[in-house]
Amino acid sequence: MDASDLYDDAARERLVEEPPKRVDAPIRTPFERDRARVVHAASSRRLAAKTQVVGPQSDDFVRNRLTHSLEVAQVARDLSRALGSQPDIAETAALAHDLGHPPFGHNGERALAAISAECGGFEGNAQTLRLLTRLEAKTFDGDRSVGLNLTRATLDACTKYPWGIGEGPFPGKFGVYADDRPVFDWMRATQPGQRRCLEAQVMDLADDVAYSVHDVEDGVVAGRLDLTRLDRAAVAEATRAWYLPDVADETVAEVLDDLARIDIWPSTPYDGSRRHLAALKNLTSDVIGRFCGAVQQATFAAAPGPFVRFRADLVIPEQTALEIAVLKGIAAHYVMQAADRVALLGRQRELLAELVEALIDRGPDALDRPFADDWHAAADxxxxxxxxxxxVASLTDASAVARHARLVDGAVASTP
Structure with a gap:
């Protein structure tokens, strides 16, 4: 049986019914069409100029949001196929999962969250839903854009937090704004509540796996950390502060010992040679395989399947979750908390706050045409x-800086 056959008509349904494609067009499943729509979206292209951890302008090796999303998509597709679900759904969710992130990555997300309390807050995952169902226009329902008009199954797989602000178990994390609730309710009509579909769970795990492994890889190549000389106490503190508040130093030390027993874990400092670069890439591949293999085995052991939608859940072994968190803690300590990064982060937040204020003062004349139209239609x-x-969330790092220079710095310079 093809994996697509496990998804019913409700899973394939779109918010707005679409006419059949031309008879001479390539034959594709609804989920393959969803993937193509995300790949061709303007917001996908903008990810190439948005920060992952280190700004994309800082080095031509480091990952940006687009390369990160492509890597997440590869991990998600392979795991989904291994589980027997529809790989196009998980891959599309992975390609889309960061579309809602603003300039400057999670730092920009925190800045906009602080600014937007009066209109319902800001969260990158809720912004992704808004893009897919409204802002990234491809299909209209009368006078209203319904975004890319993805299938219910794909849209649900893109929803990491299926609840509104203040409704879920994680403070500050939510997946829908109040004025996007109608399309959210349509999407969740066949599965109310806060349970995530299996494909969303696959996307989320793939994101964590890619994030944990690749950020460490980037840190090694950038000379910010040495895997042979880790400050274990500092890594434990960062892991607690960022990811696992209750994890003990001893547990982190045990996890680091387990990781160091991987056959190709480095025994000498990275020297930038092709041999060391190849070894680092092979380590990355082995660790990803270690994580995904453990999850696949645990998931198969927990339920008979089929592993689609709401018929099963992904199972992440405790040891795997710990290893992922500790790797993320390494990156947090050596990269995100570095002194030069902390100063830069503060300036980025100031820039976005000043840009929002300038746009509110200038109004529609300073907005791109689609947003100017939205401004004129706004009720309050x-x-x-x-x-x-x-x-502002739609901008890349560079375009946010350029627009700030024009609207804020330029305005200051022209003041007598």
Missing amino acids: DAARLRVVIDQ
Whole structure:
């Protein structure tokens, strides 16, 4: 049986029914069409100029949001296929999972969250849903854009946090704004509640796996950390502060010992040679395989399947979750918390706050045409603030800096 046959008509349904494709067009499943729509979306292209951890302008080796998303998609597709679910759904969710991230990565997300309290907050995952169902226009329902008009199964797989602000188990994490609730309710009509579909769980795990392994790889190549000389106490503290509040130093030390027993874990400092670069890439591949293999085995052991939608859940062994968190803790300590990064992060947040204020003051004349139209249609100040947040979130790192220079620095320079 083809994996697509495990998904019913409700899973294939789109918010707006679409006419059949031309008879001479390539024959594709609905889920393959979803993938193509995300690949061709303008917001996907913008990811190439948005920060992953280190700004994309800082080095031509480090990952940006686009390369990260491509790597997440590869991990998600392979794991989904191994589980017997539809790989196009998990891959599309992975390709889309960061579309809602604003300039400057998670730092920009925190800045916009602080600014947008009066219009319902900001969260990158809720912004992704908004892009897919409204802002990234491909299909219209009368006078209203319904975004890419993805199938229910694909859209649900893109939803990491299927609840509104203040409704879920994780403070500050949510997947839908109040004015996007109608399409969210349509998407969740066949599975109310807060349970995530299996494909969303695969996407989320793939994100964590790629994040943990590749950020460490980038840190090694950038000379920010040496895997043969880790400050274990500092890594434990960063792991607690960022990911696992209750993890003990001893547990982190045990996890680091287990990772160091991987056959190709480095025994000498990285020297930038092709041999060391190849060894580092092979280590990355082995660790990803270690994580995904453990999850696949645990998932198969827990339920008979089929592993699609809401018929099963992904099982992540405790040891695997610990290893992922500790690797992320390494990157947090040596990269995100580095002194030069901390100063830069503060300036980035100031820039976005100043840019939002300038756009509110200038109004539609300073907005791109789609957002200017939204401004004119907005009913109150909160709705207009949401329009400005949408505009700023759509920008790349470079375009945010350029627009700030034009609207803020230029305005200051022209003041007598």
